[in-house]
Amino acid sequence: MSRTDPESRAVGALIRWYGREGHDLPWRRTRDRWAVLVSEVMLQSTQVSRVVPYYEAWMSRWPTAADLAAAPLGDVLAQWQGLGYPRRARNLHAAAAVIARDGWPPTDRLTDLPGVGAYTAAAVRCFADGEAVLPEDVNVRRVIARRFPGGWPGTPRGRGWDVGQALMDLGREVCSARAPRCDDGCPLRKGCPAADAGVVHEVTPRARRQGRYEGSLRQRRGTLLRALAEQGRAPVSADPEAAESLVDDGLAERRGRSLVPVASAAR
Numbered sequence: 001m002s003r004t005d006p007e008s009r010a011v012g013a014l015i016r017w018y019g020r021e022g023h024d025l026p027w028r029r030t031r032d033r034w035a036v037l038v039s040e041v042m043l044q045s046t047q048v049s050r051v052v053p054y055y056e057a058w059m060s061r062w063p064t065a066a067d068l069a070a071a072p073l074g075d076v077l078a079q080w081q082g083l084g085y086p087r088r089a090r091n092l093h094a095a096a097a098v099i100a101r102d103g104w105p106p107t108d109r110l111t112d113l114p115g116v117g118a119y120t121a122a123a124v125r126c127f128a129d130g131e132a133v134l135p136e137d138v139n140v141r142r143v144i145a146r147r148f149p150g151g152w153p154g155t156p157r158g159r160g161w162d163v164g165q166a167l168m169d170l171g172r173e174v175c176s177a178r179a180p181r182c183d184d185g186c187p188l189r190k191g192c193p194a195a196d197a198g199v200v201h202e203v204t205p206r207a208r209r210q211g212r213y214e215g216s217l218r219q220r221r222g223t224l225l226r227a228l229a230e231q232g233r234a235p236v237s238a239d240p241e242a243a244e245s246l247v248d249d250g251l252a253e254r255r256g257r258s259l260v261p262v263a264s265a266a267r
Helices: 005-023 032-044 048-060 065-069 073-080 086-103 107-112 118-127 138-146 160-173 192-198 217-231 240-248
Strands: 253-255 258-260
Touching: 005 160, 032 048, 032 086, 032 118, 048 073, 048 107, 073 217, 107 118, 118 160, 118 253, 138 160, 138 192, 217 240, 217 258, 240 253, 240 258
Parallel strands: none
Antiparallel strands: 253 258
């Protein structure tokens, strides 16, 4: 595609916007694969502002995959407490064990790591390796659906990292789902087919609705995990269904009538 093509000019405008407006986040100060993987796992279904303190504490304690692999899973889950979706911590611990033992898998097989799907693999390739691969989370998909309905026009050579971060910031801060700021500094407003036609909301990909958190099994599991982190045990009778679910997922162990933290170290 020619650099004078309108779509290419739009990509250039996006990169320049990010240079001015991009957020300074701790995981953007490194190209270390392990640090990027940790940040991406934490950011799954979790707001950036919540992740920052957890990420900084985590990387201070376990700066390498080998450090995390050597830690007992119970300590890992306790450190994760409050971030939600604790399976992510268990999978990250398992991935660390693989990396520490075998090294990183080939780029085209990053999804062999426990808990690493297509999106997370693309994020590692983009944000650690600098490849021109788009990690398409909900924010990126929304921007592309609205501004580039014919598909992404292409990433300039050597700008994969900038483009990936720019699309995420734009989708989160400007091209948001409910209140897009189309005429308030959006670098992609000129030539945006959705904004021009007034169909921004109509063409927005529908997000999967989460079930109600209050009273859900997810909340009840979190309550038991918090008790394990703070008190070291919890009675199974407090919530038998949630307790069984945690044991089945390898996030806790049952000893008699009590639920206790998992004690197994990585092998």
